[in-house]
Amino acid sequence: MKVGLDEVEHVSRLARIRLKEQEISKFSKELSSILEYMELLDELETRDVSPTVHTLSITNALRADSNRPSLSQKEALLNAPSESNGMFSVPKVIE
Numbered sequence: 001m002k003v004g005l006d007e008v009e010h011v012s013r014l015a016r017i018r019l020k021e022q023e024i025s026k027f028s029k030e031l032s033s034i035l036e037y038m039e040l041l042d043e044l045e046t047r048d049v050s051p052t053v054h055t056l057s058i059t060n061a062l063r064a065d066s067n068r069p070s071l072s073q074k075e076a077l078l079n080a081p082s083e084s085n086g087m088f089s090v091p092k093v094i095e
């Protein structure tokens with residue numbers, strides 16, 4: 001698929017990126033090359049290929065959940081810059 005100069009200019013305007021004339025030409029060629037490669041990959045038969053979620057055979061890298069005691073209210077507020085009535089006190093941001 002060929003990406004024209006007009007399409008590159010349009011995308012650069014949408015992205016609010018100012019490109020020089022030589023950059024527009026360069027990106028047109030590069031994007032065309034990328035899309036041609038994607039079309040080549042699209043021709044591959046992948047019906048019998050299982051989806052790859054991860055390249056390694058890791059099934060679960062997370063630890064098991066376990067019940068543990070949580071922080072008390074007093075401990076949670078120890079490092080708070082300010083607290084009021086047993087809660088974090090933050091500046092008002094909505095009027």
